[in-house]
Amino acid sequence: MLNRLRSVETALQKSLAPCQARLAVLGFVLLGLLFEALRRLGDLKLYVVETIAIWLAAGAIYLVALYFFEASDDSSSAFWLILLGALLFRLTLFPLAPTLSDDIYRYRWEGRVQQAGFNPYTMRPDDKRLAHLRDADWRAIPGRNIPTIYPPLSELLWRFGYRFLPGPVAFKLPSLLADLLVVGMLAGWVRFSGGRNFTLAIYAWNPLVIFEFAASGHHDALAFAAVFAASLLIIRGRGTLSTLALAAGTLVKAFPIVLFPLWLRRAKWPSSRWGWLNVLAALVLAAACSWPYWTAWPQLLQSLGQYGSGWRDNNPSLYALLEQFSGFPDLAVGAGIGVVAGLSIWVAARRMDSIRAAYVLFAAILMLSPNANPWYFTWLVPFLAFFPNPAWLLLTVLQSLSYHVLIAYQASGAYHFQPFYLWLTYAPFYAVLLAFFIWPPPPPVNLGSAWQRAAFR
Numbered sequence: 001m002l003n004r005l006r007s008v009e010t011a012l013q014k015s016l017a018p019c020q021a022r023l024a025v026l027g028f029v030l031l032g033l034l035f036e037a038l039r040r041l042g043d044l045k046l047y048v049v050e051t052i053a054i055w056l057a058a059g060a061i062y063l064v065a066l067y068f069f070e071a072s073d074d075s076s077s078a079f080w081l082i083l084l085g086a087l088l089f090r091l092t093l094f095p096l097a098p099t100l101s102d103d104i105y106r107y108r109w110e111g112r113v114q115q116a117g118f119n120p121y122t123m124r125p126d127d128k129r130l131a132h133l134r135d136a137d138w139r140a141i142p143g144r145n146i147p148t149i150y151p152p153l154s155e156l157l158w159r160f161g162y163r164f165l166p167g168p169v170a171f172k173l174p175s176l177l178a179d180l181l182v183v184g185m186l187a188g189w190v191r192f193s194g195g196r197n198f199t200l201a202i203y204a205w206n207p208l209v210i211f212e213f214a215a216s217g218h219h220d221a222l223a224f225a226a227v228f229a230a231s232l233l234i235i236r237g238r239g240t241l242s243t244l245a246l247a248a249g250t251l252v253k254a255f256p257i258v259l260f261p262l263w264l265r266r267a268k269w270p271s272s273r274w275g276w277l278n279v280l281a282a283l284v285l286a287a288a289c290s291w292p293y294w295t296a297w298p299q300l301l302q303s304l305g306q307y308g309s310g311w312r313d314n315n316p317s318l319y320a321l322l323e324q325f326s327g328f329p330d331l332a333v334g335a336g337i338g339v340v341a342g343l344s345i346w347v348a349a350r351r352m353d354s355i356r357a358a359y360v361l362f363a364a365i366l367m368l369s370p371n372a373n374p375w376y377f378t379w380l381v382p383f384l385a386f387f388p389n390p391a392w393l394l395l396t397v398l399q400s401l402s403y404h405v406l407i408a409y410q411a412s413g414a415y416h417f418q419p420f421y422l423w424l425t426y427a428p429f430y431a432v433l434l435a436f437f438i439w440p441p442p443p444p445v446n447l448g449s450a451w452q453r454a455a456f457r
C-alpha cells in the first residue's frame with residue numbers, strides 16, 4: 001500500500017514539474033484574498049472565531065503550496081511571485097491595530113517612560129509617579145504590576161522608536177522591517193547559492209510569521225533576524241561580526257543565548273586570541289547597551305522571579321506533561337532548563353553547523369517552556385527553511401488555535417488555555433513527528449558545502 005501511494009505521488013510530481021509559476025499565481029491570489037478578509041475584520045479580538053477560521057484556511061493553502069513548490073521545477077517567475085506575495089501579504093495586515101496581542105502597547109510604554117526620563121527596570125507601569133504619562137492605550141498594557149524584564153537593546157530601540165513612531169500601528173515598523181530582512185536574506189541565499197524557491201516560500205508565505213509581525217508587531221523578529229544574520233556571517237568567515245550579531249539578538253530577546261557555547265567552541269575559545277576577541281566584543285556590546293540601566297539590576301532579578309512564578313502554563317506542550325507527572329511546577333521548569341542546557345553543550349561539543357543548532361535548540365525551548373505563546377514559534381521558521389520538518393510546519397499553522405483563549409478572556413477576564421484546544425494543537429504535531437520518525441522522509445535540503453565548512457577565522 002505504501003509503495004502504491006509513493007508511485008502515485010511520483011506521478012503527480014512529474015505532472016506538476018513544469019507548473020510552478022501557475023501554482024505560485026494560484027497560491028498568491030488565494031492567500032491574498034484571505035489576508036484581505038482578515039484586514040476587513042478590523043478589531044480581530046471581536047472576531048476571534050472568524051480570525052482562527054481564516055488563519056487555518058490560509059495555513060492549509062500554505063502547506064499545499066509548499067508541497068507543490070517542492071514537487072515542481074523552479075522558475076524565475078515563481079521566485080518573484082513568492083517575493084511579491086511576501087511583501088503584499090504583510091502590507092495588507094500592517095494597517096491593522098494590534099488587537100489579538102497587547103504586547104505592542106507595553107513596548108510603546110517602555111519607550112514613553114524612557115523619553116520622560118524614567119528607568120523602566122525600576123518603575124511599574126501602574127506606579128502613581130507615572131500617572132501623567134498614561135494615554136488612551138494605557139489599560140491595554142500587559143503586566144502593569146511588574147517592571148520590565150525585556151533585555152536592554154530592546155529598551156534602547158523602543159526609546160528611539162517612540163520618538164519617531166509613537167502610534168501603535170507605526171510602532172510595528174521595526175518588527176516588520178526585521179521580518180522582511182529575513183525574507184531578503186533567504187531570497188539572496190536562494191538566488192546566489194542554488195537554493196530552491198520552496199525554501200524561500202517556507203518563511204516568506206508562513207501565515208504565523210506574517211500575522212505576528214505585520215499585524216501584531218512582536219519584536220521577536222529582531223532577535224531571530226540577528227541570529228540568522230550571524231549564521232550567514234559564519235559562511236563569510238566573519239567571526240567577530242557574527243558574534244556581535246548573536247549578542248545583539250540575545251540583547252533583544254534572551255532565547256539566542258543558548259547558541260553561545262557553540263559560537264565560543266567554533267571560535268576556539270579560550271585557546272585562540274580570536275576567540276577572546278569575540279568574547280570581548282560581545283561583552284563590550286552588552287555593557288554599552290546595559291549602561292543606561294545599570295543601577296536597576298537588583299530590581300531586574302526580582303522582576304524576573306516575579307514573572308517566572310506568576311506567568312506559567314501559557315500554551316505549553318511537554319512542560320504541561322512534566323508538571324502533571326511530577327506534581328511540582330518548579331521541578332518541571334528545572335528539568336526543561338537542564339535539558340536545553342545539556343543540548344546546548346552537546347551541540348557545541350559536536351561543533352554542529354549553526355543553522356542546524358538553532359533548529360535543534362529553539363525547538364527544544366518551545367517544547368519545554370512553561371510559556372509558549374504562539375508568536376514564539378516564529379523563532380523556528382527561518383531555520384525550517386533548511387530543515388523543512390512537516391510536523392513543525394503544521395504546528396506553525398495550528399498555533400492559530402491558541403487564540404481561543406481570548407474568547408473566555410473577553411467574557412470573564414480568565415486567561416486560561418483550555419485542555420481541549422491544547423490537545424487539538426499539539427496531538428497532530430506529535431503524531432506527525434512520530435510518523436516521520438518511524439518512516440523518515442528523504443534527506444533535508446542540502447545546506448551546501450559552505451555551511452558545513454564554515455569556521456571562524
